[in-house]
Amino acid sequence: MSLRPALLASTFAACVAISGPPALTAQERVYAVASPAELELEVGMSFQLRAAIQGTAEEAAASEVRWFAADDGVTVTAEGIVTAVRPGESRVAAMFRGEPSWVRIIVPRLEADRIEARVAGPVYAGATAALDLGAYTALGAAAEDIEFEFASADPAVATVDDAGRVLGHAPGQTALTVSAGAATAEVEVTVRPNPAEDYELVASEDVSSLSTGDVAAFRLLGRDGTGEGIALAPLWSVTPSGASVEPVDGRGLFVAEEPGTYHVTAIAGPAIARTVSVRVEPRRHTARLELVGSGITSTHRAGDTWVFEGVDGRDYAYLGTFYHDWMKVWDVTDPAQPVLTDSIQLDARRINDVKIHPNNRLGIVTREGASSRRNGIVFLDLSNPAHPEILSEYTDTVTGGVHNVWILGDEDLVYACHNGTSEIVILDISDPANPREINRWVHDEPIRSLHDVIVQDGYAYASFWNEGIYILDAGAGTHGGTARDPKLVSRWVSGQGNTHVAWRHGKYLFVAAEIYPSDWDPNALGPIEARGFVEVLDMTDMDDPVKVAHYAVPEAGAHNLWSDDRDRLYVGYYQAGLRVLDISGELRGDLYRQGREIGAIKTSSPEGAVPNWSMTWGAQLFKGRIFTSDLHSGLWIARLVEEELVP
Structure with missing residues (x-):
């Protein structure tokens, strides 16, 4: 049964009166029943949920109920006031003494309140042109699953087909109506x-010598008697399967996932069609990935790592731990034989992130799960990098814990992802013995879950899980922002959520999504069937990021990213290991199926905390080596060996 808000109060009261709780003995359990069991709310509307205590009720029992939302389609306050955020089906629980009582909430799809339409480019008699369409709800969001209808004031001049393409019939003017x-x-x-x-x-370009993953742009030109050309916006297709062609600004962008011969066709009117053949060879690589060394940990799980050259001239990798209270110090001057030199114990259940200031004299580790419940971050004095010492702690305004940080060395600032408020807390660390908060940034959506932030070339990329990527001017100066006072540039939301981390390379932003199984127990050691993927955004227009490609290893989970100046992307892909990807040239479509992978190494060990099961965390390039950590087995070091491409 679905109840609308106007009916709920009287219906709920009647239900309680008719079917009140039966008399129970003192030995029977006490539990909460949330009401109503099902509710329909329109976007933006709120309703007061109730929780009746059943069984042997105590005077303070009602105050023990805790409300929470199982997803971000709705919000719920501590008092049980639920608010619909976006269309779909959501659940809210009244949690009482460890047991949930669920309310199912249906938020109907919003109809289109406003339509934007324009013809993309000129319309010629006998030829077609694209009609750009957008439908928006009263709240300003894009309306979903919209079916448009079209009409022409003068069909003899122009009409619109069911696919939204304008066909010019004869020179003249007319008005098209979109509804x-x-x-x-x-x-x-x-x-x-x-x-x-x-x-x-x-x-x-020459389409007789393409490789899988290469992007070729086609245009259909109409030429007059003098040879001058007019650009048309045709309908594109490609046969056979194994390749795709997408319409972008009148062009057809072709890319193949499989080698073979393809036929690209452009149709721009009843009598206008042209086809060309494209030959595609398998993609070949000039490097191979090989293992250099490892530092296996078998008694606990590992977290993030950071590699640097110490003030003593030797190289070190600092390694956090997962559900453990030690930060590990490895001397990796000889990357084939890492040496554990020290372990720094902190009051924490998790040391997730490790970062080193560019001056190599200051380290920062994040802390979660402190016994004192004052988490925050810990600063390390690296005067003796083989045996770092605690310099100071900062907990005052980040007691809820910090998951990740980013150091802006030139500014002596730290951007910290505060677990408690999901805000970017900006700290001045010019005096690292006495760090201080100077600002905060957060978006104004009703739900937020900040996971990570990086700052590259004056822009901050904040990963807010299901709220997507928020891009900030943090010193680039394009939108009035500075490192101390960042300003919003734009936002991009993945249709699949779980936005975990981002990495900028050239004109592209690589955005990784992390998906853990719903029944995963972080306290239990065992194989983890993670999932995830990497989405590729074209950032040519910083105000309007556009997804153009994706990378997904089947049945595995993406985590952290890094890139180099030779157009390689390094991905910690959990149980699929360390992966290296060719990201040269234009990117479009399915990068995995295109054969853009250069190599992979499984970072699993029979001596790991979970034997023979990779959970590769990420990657960092340092002095020609690739350093990564594995959740189950510790530190791993690899390298790319360049080889000559033989015809």
Whole structure:
């Protein structure tokens, strides 16, 4: 049964009166029953949920109920006031003495309130043009699953097909009407005389020598008697399967996942169609990945690692721990034979993140699960990097714990991801013995879950889980921001959520999503069937990130990322190991299926805390080596060996 808010109060009261709790003995359990069991709320509406105590009730029993939302489709306050955030189905629980009582909440899809429509490019007689369409709800969000209808004031001049493409019939002007439910928009269209006497499908490069993963841009040109060309916006297709072609700004962007011969076709009108053949070879690589050394830990799990050259001229890898209270210090001057030189004990259940200041004299580790419940971060004096000492702690405004940090060395600032408030807390560390908070940044969505932040070339990329990536001007100066006072530039939200970390390389932003199994017990040692993927955003327009590609290893989970100046992406891919990816040139489509992987190493050991099960954390490049940690087995070191490409 689904109840609307207007009916709930009277219905709930009647239900209680008719079917009140039966008399129970003192030996029977006490539990809560949340009401109503099912609720329908429109986006933006709120309702007061109730929890009745059943069994042998105590006077203070009602105050023991704790409310929480199982997903981000709704929010719920400590008092049980639930608010619908986005369409879909959500659940809220009244938790009482360890047992939940669930309320199912249905948020109906919002209809389109406003339509935006424009014709992309000129319309010529006998040719088609794309109609760019957008539908938005009253709240300003994009409306989902919209079916548009089209009408033309003068079908003799132009019409629109069911796919939303404008066809010019004869020179002249007309108005096109686009509707979706009660929302409408009108577009003025001018059909021009078509000067083309012939049509040609041209490519941006030689399509007889492409490799899988290479992107070729096609254009359909109409040429008049003088040879001058007009660009058309055709409908694109490719056969057979194994490749794709996407329409972007009138071009057809072709990329193949499998080698073979393909036929690309452009159709721009009833009598306008051209096809070209494309030959694609397998992608070949000029490097191979090989293992150099490892530092196996078998008594506990590992966290993040950071590698640097100490003030003594030797190289070190500092390694955090997962559900353990030690930070490990490895001398990796000889990367084939890492030597454990020290372990620094902290009051924590998890030392998730380790970062080193660019001056190599100051280290920072994050702390979660302190017995004192004052978590925060710990600063390390690296005067003796083989045996670092605690310099200071900062807990005052980040007692809820810090999951990740980023150090802005030139500014002597730290961006800390505060678990308690999901805010970026900005700390001045010019005096690391006495760090102080100077600012905070957070978005204004009703739900937030900050996981990670990196700062590259003046922009901060904050990963807010299901709220997506928030991009901030943190000193680039393009949107009025500074490192001390960052300003919002744009936001991008993955349709699949779980936004965990981001890494910028060239014009692309690589965004990793981390998905753990719902029944995972962090306290139990054992294999973890994680899942995840990497989405690739084109950041040419910082105000409007566009997803163009993705990378997903089947049945494995993505974690942290790194890249180098030779266009390689290094991914800690949990049970799929350390992966190295070729990200040269234009990126489009499925990078895994295109064969862009250069190599992979499973970081598993029979001596690990979980034997023979990789859970590769990430990667860092240092002095020609790739350093990573594995959740189950500790420190691993690899390298790429460059080889000559033989024809």
